[in-house]
Amino acid sequence: MAFSCVTRNVFSILPLLVIILTIITPLSSSLSPSDKVTTELLNQLCAKPPIDNNNFCLWLTSYAATVALDLSALVDMVLQKTQVFGNMNLSAMKDLAATTTDPYLKDTYEICAIDYELAVTAIEGAQAFARSKSYELVPQAASKALDIISSCEADLKDLKNVSAYSIRNSLFERMCNIGNVFSSVLTS
Template identity: 85%
Template sequence: MALSSVTRNVFSILPLLVIITITPLSSSFSPTDKVTTELLNQLCAKPPIDNITFCIWQTSSAVTIALDLGGLVDMVLEKTRVFGNMNLSAMKDLATTTTDPYLKDTYKICAIDYELAVTAIEGAQVFARSKSYELVPQAASKALDIISSCEADLKDLKNVSNSIRNLVFERMCNIGSVFSSVLTS
């Protein structure tokens, strides 16, 4: 008895379907995945992270390897929050110590931006800790968007040293956004 063409096609596709169902997808991550050097390298290579070396430096430590991916996201957000508060404090100090009225106004506006950005990062932390990972990238991206306006204001000024600190904060926000977004893809 000859096999019909439909039956032959099913049997030829069957091995492929079995392989697909038992092979894990390499792009899927779970909050409980343990952090390894390979995982960090893979995460830091994801766009739009523009500086892999900075990303790896920012996230690698002896403590990191003991974490799972959810803990790594929380650690990155905590580092970002702390650094954002340091920048906020610096902006407030610059606003009170400068004698240039234009700089004073710019620093005051940047201080407000930092308050909003740090609040957004704190919101991202709340989402991460409650395992609402789909909301974390949005909050981290919001912080990045907010602080970008401060960066734009400072870029136009000469002899302003705090611009580097803004760039670092932006990169930290970006890392938090990318790392948390892999938990929802």
């Protein structure tokens, strides 16, 4: 009788113990910033739902230097390329705003230029957090850039004859998304 009472009590708290142990012990699949990047890891990251194997992610998997990096350096590289591309798009938006004669387009381009300035600043912030090893703040900054640039994307989709700029904006948006997803791996 005493045995069944002990057995019953152990089995009743067993699920609680499993949950506590799961929280306390790190998962075997968790990654650290110093883990080496492999093709398998890149393929796994690029297959995550918000990314869905877009061109930039596919380029990363085929770029030979990528697999020579650790995760921290990979995130830094992704953020650096995103920042460079964002600055190129910012320059294009400023040029478009300066040269168009259509007042509606001018306003849209100027608003997008402001969005790009803010998004690039957020990406630079994500880079600073990554380099200072404040990994928990990197996805927040990358996500902020993604949120900011999404409004420009919405504005450009409504316009006619600007498909090339909408595509460039969409690519930047995807790069911000990759920076967000890749950097969130550093905190999982």
